[in-house]
Amino acid sequence: MVQLITGTTHSGKTLFAQRCLELHQVPYLSLDHLKMGLIRSGLCPLTPESPTDALTAFLWPVAREMAKTAVENQQHLVVEGCYIPLNFQQDLPEQYREQVRFLCLILHPDYIRSHYGEILKYENAVEHRLPLGEPPSLQELVEENQALLDACAQKNLPHLVIRRDYLGSLQRAVQALTF
Numbered sequence: 307m308v309q310l311i312t313g314t315t316h317s318g319k320t321l322f323a324q325r326c327l328e329l330h331q332v333p334y335l336s337l338d339h340l341k342m343g344l345i346r347s348g349l350c351p352l353t354p355e356s357p358t359d360a361l362t363a364f365l366w367p368v369a370r371e372m373a374k375t376a377v378e379n380q381q382h383l384v385v386e387g388c389y390i391p392l393n394f395q396q397d398l399p400e401q402y403r404e405q406v407r408f409l410c411l412i413l414h415p416d417y418i419r420s421h422y423g424e425i426l427k428y429e430n431a432v433e434h435r436l437p438l439g440e441p442p443s444l445q446e447l448v449e450e451n452q453a454l455l456d457a458c459a460q461k462n463l464p465h466l467v468i469r470r471d472y473l474g475s476l477q478r479a480v481q482a483l484t485f
Contacts, residue, residue: 307377307382307384307405307406307407307484307485308372308373308376308377308382308383308384308405308406308407309330309382309383309384309385309407309408309409309483309485310334310385310386310390310394310406310407310408310409311323311384311386311387311390311409311410311411312386312387312388312390312392312408312409312410312411313322313410313411313412313454314388314412314413314445314447314450314451314454315388315425315442315450316413316426316441316442316447317411317412317413317451317468318411318468318472318476319386319387319388319411320336320338320386321475322373322384322386322409322411322477322479322480323384323386325476325477325480326384326480327384329480329481330382330420330480330485332382332383332384332485333382333383333384334384334385334386335369335372335383335384335386335468336382336386336387337365337369337385337386337387337388337389337390338387339360340368340369341354341361341365342354342367343390344364344365347397347452350364352364352390358388358389358413360485361389362388362389362390362391365387365389366389366390366391366394366397367397369385369389370394370397370398370428371388372385373402373406374398374402374471377402377405377406380385390408392410392457392458392461393461394406394408405462407434407483408452408464409462409464409467409479410458410463410464410465411465411466411467411468411476412451412455412458412466412467412468413425413447413451413467413468414451414467414468414469415448415451415452416469417468417469417470418444418447418448418451418470419444419448421446421472422444425447425455426441433473434440436478455467466479
């Protein structure tokens, strides 16, 4: 089974994947690592600052084929990153869809407003990334998460809205996964 984890910046995708590794012993693929490997190797004409849509168009076909390979090999894999399109299912032939699950992590506006400092403080909870400029503003985080929530609701996609207890919510979602 392949578990796709997406969400906005600072939503905890990598922490979620790390917890899946720790609890279920399922490896994960960080699309940020894939992005940087392709960019640094010169195989990707984009930069870390390129628009998300352009990076998604470049990275998703590679990640999709890796996910299909994991399904074919009957291997479990978590793929995490913001470069997973919400219409991912249309790119997967029917025989793969049963073995690919999706979850979008969304921070509720009230959570962002009351925990903004913590959100920024723990942005490197799993990996220490080099800064790429200014962190998103509180308003940007609220708007991005709301837009993603609206899109998930419109497409009837599974999502986890974190309203209060971030770590508890994340841990319960990881525990609920079955591989």
